[in-house]
Amino acid sequence: xxxxxxxxxxxxxxxxxxxxxxxxxxxxxxxxxxxxxxxxxxxxxxxxxxxxxxxxxxxxxxxxxxxxxxxxxxxxxxxxxxxxxxxxxxxxxxxxxxxxxxxxxxxxxxxxxxxxxxxxxxxxxxxxxxxxxxxxxxxxxxxxxxxxxxxxxxxxxxxxxxxxxxxxxxxxxxxxxxxxxxxxxxxxxxxxxxx
Amino acid sequence: xxxxxxxxxxxxxxxxxxxxxxxxxxxxxxxxxxxxxxxxxxxxxxxxxxxxxxxxxxxxxxxxxxxxxxxxxxxxxxxxxxxxxxxxxxxxxxxxxxxxxxxxxxxxxxxxxxxxxxxxxxxxxxxxxxxxxxxxxxxxxxxxxxxxxxxxxxxxxxxxxxxxxxxxxxxxxxxxxxxxxxxxxxxxxxxxxxxxxxxxxxxxxxxxxxxxxxxxxxxxxxxxxxxxxxxxxxxxxxxxxxxxxxxxxxxxxxxxxxxxxxxxxxxxxxxxxxxxxxxxxxxxxxxxxxxxxxxxxxxxxxxxxxxxxxxxxxxxxxxxxxxxxxxxxxxxxxxxxxxxxxxxxxxxxxxxxxxxxxxxxxxxxxxxxxxxxxxxxxxxxxxxxxxxxxxxxxxxxxxxxxxxxxxxxxxxxxxxxxxxxxxxxxxxxxxxxxxxxxxxxxxxxxxxxxxxxxxxxxxxxxxxxxxxxxxxxxxxxxxxxxxxxxxxxxxxxxxxxxxxxxxxxx
Numbered sequence: 001x002x003x004x005x006x007x008x009x010x011x012x013x014x015x016x017x018x019x020x021x022x023x024x025x026x027x028x029x030x031x032x033x034x035x036x037x038x039x040x041x042x043x044x045x046x047x048x049x050x051x052x053x054x055x056x057x058x059x060x061x062x063x064x065x066x067x068x069x070x071x072x073x074x075x076x077x078x079x080x081x082x083x084x085x086x087x088x089x090x091x092x093x094x095x096x097x098x099x100x101x102x103x104x105x106x107x108x109x110x111x112x113x114x115x116x117x118x119x120x121x122x123x124x125x126x127x128x129x130x131x132x133x134x135x136x137x138x139x140x141x142x143x144x145x146x147x148x149x150x151x152x153x154x155x156x157x158x159x160x161x162x163x164x165x166x167x168x169x170x171x172x173x174x175x176x177x178x179x180x181x182x183x184x185x186x187x188x189x190x191x192x193x194x195x
Numbered sequence: 196x197x198x199x200x201x202x203x204x205x206x207x208x209x210x211x212x213x214x215x216x217x218x219x220x221x222x223x224x225x226x227x228x229x230x231x232x233x234x235x236x237x238x239x240x241x242x243x244x245x246x247x248x249x250x251x252x253x254x255x256x257x258x259x260x261x262x263x264x265x266x267x268x269x270x271x272x273x274x275x276x277x278x279x280x281x282x283x284x285x286x287x288x289x290x291x292x293x294x295x296x297x298x299x300x301x302x303x304x305x306x307x308x309x310x311x312x313x314x315x316x317x318x319x320x321x322x323x324x325x326x327x328x329x330x331x332x333x334x335x336x337x338x339x340x341x342x343x344x345x346x347x348x349x350x351x352x353x354x355x356x357x358x359x360x361x362x363x364x365x366x367x368x369x370x371x372x373x374x375x376x377x378x379x380x381x382x383x384x385x386x387x388x389x390x391x392x393x394x395x396x397x398x399x400x401x402x403x404x405x406x407x408x409x410x411x412x413x414x415x416x417x418x419x420x421x422x423x424x425x426x427x428x429x430x431x432x433x434x435x436x437x438x439x440x441x442x443x444x445x446x447x448x449x450x451x452x453x454x455x456x457x458x459x460x461x462x463x464x465x466x467x468x469x470x471x472x473x474x475x476x477x478x479x480x481x482x483x484x485x486x487x488x489x490x491x492x493x494x495x496x497x498x499x500x501x502x503x504x505x506x507x508x509x510x511x512x513x514x515x516x517x518x519x520x521x522x523x524x525x526x527x528x529x530x531x532x533x534x535x536x537x538x539x540x541x542x543x544x545x546x547x548x549x550x551x552x553x554x555x556x557x558x559x560x561x562x563x564x565x566x567x568x569x570x571x572x573x574x575x576x577x578x579x580x581x582x583x584x585x586x587x588x589x590x591x592x593x594x595x596x597x598x599x600x601x602x603x604x605x606x607x608x609x610x611x612x613x614x615x616x617x618x619x620x621x622x623x624x625x626x627x628x629x630x631x632x633x634x635x636x637x638x639x640x641x642x643x644x645x646x647x648x649x650x651x652x653x654x655x656x657x658x659x660x661x662x663x664x665x666x667x668x669x670x671x672x673x674x675x676x677x678x679x680x681x682x683x684x685x686x687x688x689x690x691x692x693x694x695x696x697x698x699x700x701x
Binding site: 013016017018020021023024025027028031032034035072073 | 646671672674677678679680681686688690691692693695
């Protein structure tokens with residue numbers, strides 16, 4: 001992973017110093033957010049990343065995404081939070097719900113970055129199910145993401161939380177049913193229906 | 196009104212003063228009456244009283260309707276203190292005989308010497324008696340006046356009222372100079388030929404009667420006159436100023452150095468001597484008092500001289516053919532310094548009264564326009580305060596007065612304006628300088644030189660740092676720049692965000 005991220009080439013704007021300063025002018029700021037969205041989504045897609053821990057990401061030297069050592073600029077936690085907020089508003093990200101309390105407001109430290117939205121994932125999954133002939137069979141979440149059959153697909157080693165969100169979309173469409181297991185996330189079972 | 200002439204006005208609608216002319220008072224709004232009739236075109240304007248002229252500058256159409264009247268053509272004045280809704284007025288009776296624009300010197304000399312004709316004296320070679328000039332024989336011993344005898348004129352050419360008076364009261368017999376109120380000589384009890392004249396001219400401190408010269412007996416209704424109506428006060432400051440201006444006759448003075456008023460010699464006897472002694476103790480007291488302020492007076496006098504010098508050098512330089520030794524740059528720089536120094540007729544609170552801030556605003560605008568043209572069109576109020584007070588030399592103004600008069604720019608339609616930035620910084624900029632133009636210029640600098648700090652912009656644009664910062668913020672707010680805040684400070688870049696967006700949307 002480390003070698004991959006080193007070889008990743010950021011767009012030219014990534015070396016533009018003002019990118020790391022929160023622009024006070026509203027119109028400029030909106031465009032700055034758009035630039036960051038593009039950069040983050042492209043980077044996460046290429047690295048197959050799903051989660052963003054805001055505090056960890058903005059620690060010096062933690063991530064080449066937010067800490068540009070070449071021009072000695074680093075995005076601040078506050079600015080990143082604003083950017084992620086904007087992304088959440090546009091449906092490009094979602095704050096991670098604390099599974100224990102279920103409250104979103106408590107800590108906005110982690111976000112899921114949707115370089116594919118749950119709907120897109122669900123249609124991707126559904127196509128794969130149909131291709132593989134898993135209709136009317138029951139699979140665990142772990143099997144889907146880490147099973148042999150999933151190797152080489154986009155959702156191989158996918159974040160479980162995102163995967164469950166995609167499955168929930170299928171369930172809502174009536175294409176699948178989710179069986180909550182013993183509490184372990186990986187043991188959640190899914191039954192896909194026929195076409 | 197046909198005696199009044201049009202006035203030269205500066206760009207801010209202030210009258211242009213002659214050399215040596217001093218502004219004594221100004222007042223607005225005033226209106227003019229031509230004789231008994233209201234003069235329709237001259238009903239709302241600012242009146243200026245200078246040592247040479249009365250000037251009316253119309254508020255509505257200053258270029259067309261403004262007029263001036265030479266004080267020299269005023270024969271006498273009359274006043275009306277106002278009653279209920281009627282405003283106080285000063286009536287100026289004009290001299291029928293003289294043209295309104297005299298070739299000042301020749302005309303005035305004859306008129307001034309006429310009433311104050313002073314007889315010279317000659318000393319009898321036999322008995323040394325001091326005879327008056329018109330006597331052909333010695334009054335005491337009867338020896339005829341030798342042809343080649345020297346006639347001594349007792350006082351210098353500028354006739355001071357006081358000496359005239361003193362001489363007029365000299366006893367023709369014993370030459371003792373009596374007090375004006377005496378009818379008979381205190382010494383020899385002989386008649387003093389002249390009856391004492393109750394001259395108001397000579398005693399300015401007196402509670403003066405209303406007119407300066409007694410109104411002419413021969414039907415003054417025939418004489419042309421102009422009335423000035425004071426719609427909003429100012430009458431009380433004008434009257435004494437006008438009187439003293441008419442008495443001083445500043446338009447007659449060609450030589451700068453003031454001739455000291457000759458003091459009648461004290462003899463140590465008589466009522467006048469006692470009065471003189473009292474006067475002297477009073478003067479002594481006053482002198483001790485003024486001693487404390489002597490340095491200040493000296494400074495004031497020097498400053499006035501400096502301004503005069505600056506003006507003269509400026510005119511000299513402008514006359515000199517270019518390229519004669521001094522390089523053009525030097526001349527330009529010198530000119531700049533001189534220009535910043537010379538305001539020869541500073542507006543003061545005394546001279547303008549209630550319209551002080553308006554007048555100050557006009558003067559300020561006059562002063563600033565050329566400076567702003569040279570220096571980027573914008574100056575912070577603090578800078579303006581320094582420059583303006585340096586130019587005034589003396590008669591400094593307070594920051595508050597500067598601010599108040601700057602607030603008047605808009606209402607007076609002057610070619611500059613006061614602008615308040617969001618941070619509270621106040622600047623004065625010329626009207627033709629819009630934010631868009633400034634922003635464009637700043638953006639061009641960034642395009643040309645790459646990322647810039649406020650410091651660099653201040654250098655490039657020759658601006659004060661706070662002004663440069665404000666201009667950058669303003670340009671940024673327009674979306675032309677974006678900032679990079681690092682430990683080294685804020686640097687401004689071209690706004691690639693917006694440009695990228697435009698490329699992307701295309």
